[in-house]
Amino acid sequence: MIYSDLHDDFTNFLRSYAIWICVGLVVIILATLFFMLVLPKIRNRKRKVAAPVADDSEWIDALGGKSNVVDLTSTRSRLTVELKDSSIVNQEKLKALGVSSIIAMSQKLILVIDNQADRVKEKIEKYR
Secondary structure, three states: OHHHHHHHHHHHHHHHHHHHHHHHHHHHHHHHHHHHHHHHHHHHHHHOOOOOOOOHHHHHHHOOOHHHEEEEEEEOOEEEEEEOOHHHOOHHHHHHOOOOEEEEOOOEEEEEOOOOHHHHHHHHHHHO
């Protein structure tokens, strides 16, 4: 007797709210698919930054000339530049060329160039 009452109550519940249960499940599935498939593509699209457009000589001029650059090393988004004289570096021009931040040490600069450090290093070395 108790089983049939529970069964009848459950059946009535499903008849009353079946459409809302289905709508809820569809919303959960669509939200999951959005976060798994669409959102990563949107994030990757925003991260892609165009390569800094500049001549080789502009980079050298901003760093104080050919003779001022002693050594270059690059790793992904960072270009480490060893200099003879860091006081003649034009930081505003470097930022205009696409450098997002500059970390200055005594005779060394670390330039953050959004995954373009290798390309910029090649440009500078070609001109040197």
